[in-house]
Amino acid sequence: MIQNKAVGMLGLAAKAGKVFSGEFSTERAVKDGKAKLVIVAEDASDNTKKLFKNMCTYYRVPIYFLCSKSELGHSIGKEFRASVAVTDGNLADSIVKKIEAMKQTSGHME
Numbered sequence: 001m002i003q004n005k006a007v008g009m010l011g012l013a014a015k016a017g018k019v020f021s022g023e024f025s026t027e028r029a030v031k032d033g034k035a036k037l038v039i040v041a042e043d044a045s046d047n048t049k050k051l052f053k054n055m056c057t058y059y060r061v062p063i064y065f066l067c068s069k070s071e072l073g074h075s076i077g078k079e080f081r082a083s084v085a086v087t088d089g090n091l092a093d094s095i096v097k098k099i100e101a102m103k104q105t106s107g108h109m110e
Contacts, residue, residue, distance in 0.1 A: 006098040007067055007075040009091065010039070010084060014076035018088035021076055023048060026083040027055065035061050035085035036092035041069040044082040052083060061085075062092070064099050 013019045020029040029035040040052050042065050049065065056063035066072070073081035086092040
């Protein structure tokens with residue numbers, strides 16, 4: 001499944017040290033201009049989703065709502081994570097391509 005490939009690429013980004021996770025670190029990465037992509041768990045709170053959607057719109061950072069908090073955390077070797085920021089442009093582009101391909105085949109995500 002393509003979502004698994006996108007989530008798997010987060011693991012690569014984490015191993016390369018190109019990921020910030022957790023709400024505070026993700027927010028800092030966006031505001032500092034480091035984030036090239038933000039992924040928020042589908043089961044994150046409505047407030048968290050709204051916060052990141054507004055912030056990413058303002059700072060012009062692509063945002064996707066994908067998988068559960070446990071899947072998102074597990075993909076980067078952590079416990080639960082509601083949000084992840086990818087700071088490498090090439091990795092972010094690759095992940096976005098996989099997510100977009102998944103959207104076209106399933107019509108599932110935002």
